[in-house]
Amino acid sequence: MPAPVNPFKAALNERRFQLGFWVALASPYAAEVVSGSGYDWLLIDGEHAPNDIPSLAAQVQALKGSQSHAVVRLPVGETWMIKQILDAGAQTVMIPMVETVEDAERLVRAVRYPPHGDRGVGAALGRASRFSRIGDYLETADREICLIVQIESRAGLDALDRIAAIDGIDGLFIGPSDLAADMGLLGQPGHADVTAAIRDAFARIARAGKASGIMTLNLDQARLYRTLGADFMAIGTDVTTLVEATTRLRRQYQGEDTQGPAGSTGY
Numbered sequence: 062m063p064a065p066v067n068p069f070k071a072a073l074n075e076r077r078f079q080l081g082f083w084v085a086l087a088s089p090y091a092a093e094v095v096s097g098s099g100y101d102w103l104l105i106d107g108e109h110a111p112n113d114i115p116s117l118a119a120q121v122q123a124l125k126g127s128q129s130h131a132v133v134r135l136p137v138g139e140t141w142m143i144k145q146i147l148d149a150g151a152q153t154v155m156i157p158m159v160e161t162v163e164d165a166e167r168l169v170r171a172v173r174y175p176p177h178g179d180r181g182v183g184a185a186l187g188r189a190s191r192f193s194r195i196g197d198y199l200e201t202a203d204r205e206i207c208l209i210v211q212i213e214s215r216a217g218l219d220a221l222d223r224i225a226a227i228d229g230i231d232g233l234f235i236g237p238s239d240l241a242a243d244m245g246l247l248g249q250p251g252h253a254d255v256t257a258a259i260r261d262a263f264a265r266i267a268r269a270g271k272a273s274g275i276m277t278l279n280l281d282q283a284r285l286y287r288t289l290g291a292d293f294m295a296i297g298t299d300v301t302t303l304v305e306a307t308t309r310l311r312r313q314y315q316g317e318d319t320q321g322p323a324g325s326t327g328y
C-alpha cells in the first residue's frame with residue numbers, strides 16, 4: 062500500500078485552480094468547522110497564529126475526510142519542524158520568507174528521503190504511514206509531498222527564477238503583505254507597485270512550469286490575481302471573517318450602519 066495521493070499537489074501539477082481559506086484560530090474544532098465550507102485547501106497558519114507542532118498536527122487530523130486539503134505553514138523552515146509535521150501526516154508544507162537558492166534547496170532535501178534528501182526516517186511512528194500500516198510509505202512518500210515556498214521580499218523576487226527552477230519546489234506563494242512592507246508600502250498589499258511585482262512574479266513562475274499562489278481579503282483583488290495567473294489562492298481568514306460577521310450582526314440588531322469596515326484591511 063503506497064502513501065496517500067496528495068490531491069492538492071495533483072491539482073497544481075494539472076493547473077486546476079485551487080480556492081483556499083486561511084485558518085488562524087489555532088483550534089482543531091474551528092478548523093473542522095471551516096473544513097465543511099467547500100474550500101479546496103485550508104492554510105493552517107503556524108507563523109502568525111499561536112500554534113505549535115501538536116496543535117498543527119491536530120488541525121491536520123481535523124480536516125481528514127473533508128474536501129479541504131491541509132496546507133501547513135511552518136513559522137520557519139527548520140528541518141526538525143518539517144520532519145515532525147510530515148511524520149504527523151501533513152502532505153503539503155509552506156515555508157515563509159524564502160530568499161535564496163540555498164535555502165530552497167535545503168528545504169527540498171528536508172522533505173525527501175535519502176538518497177534524494179535528508180528527511181529523517183521515523184514515519185513508522187507517525188500518522189503519515191498510518192503508524193506503520195502503510196508498508197510502502199518510505200518508498201512512495203516523496204512523490205506525494207508538496208513543498209510551497211513563500212516569496213515575499215525584494216530579495217526573494219531577485220532569486221525567484223533560480224528558486225522556481227529547483228526540482229522539488231512545487232509552488233511559489235507571493236506574500237502581498239510582507240512584500241509590500243519590504244517595498245516600503247507597509248499595510249498596502251493592494252498598492253499598484255505591489256500588484257505590478259506580483260504580475261511579473263506570476264509570469265516568471267509560470268515560465269518555470271510551477272504553480273503560483275497568493276492570498277487576499279479583497280474579492281476584487283482576488284479576481285484580478287486570478288486573471289494574472291494565480292493557481293491557488295486564499296480569499297479570507299477565519300479570524301477576520303469572525304470579527305466582521307459578529308460585528309455586523311450586532312450593528313444590524315442595534316440599527317447601526319453595517320457598511321463600515323469591521324476589521325483590519327491592511328492585513
Ligand SMILES: O=C(O)C(=O)C[C@H](O)[C@@H](O)CO
Pocket residue numbers: 109211213235236237238239240250276328
Ligand atoms: O505576506 C503575506 O501577505 C502573507 O504571507 C499572508 C499573511 O501572512 C497572512 O497572515 C494574512 O495576513
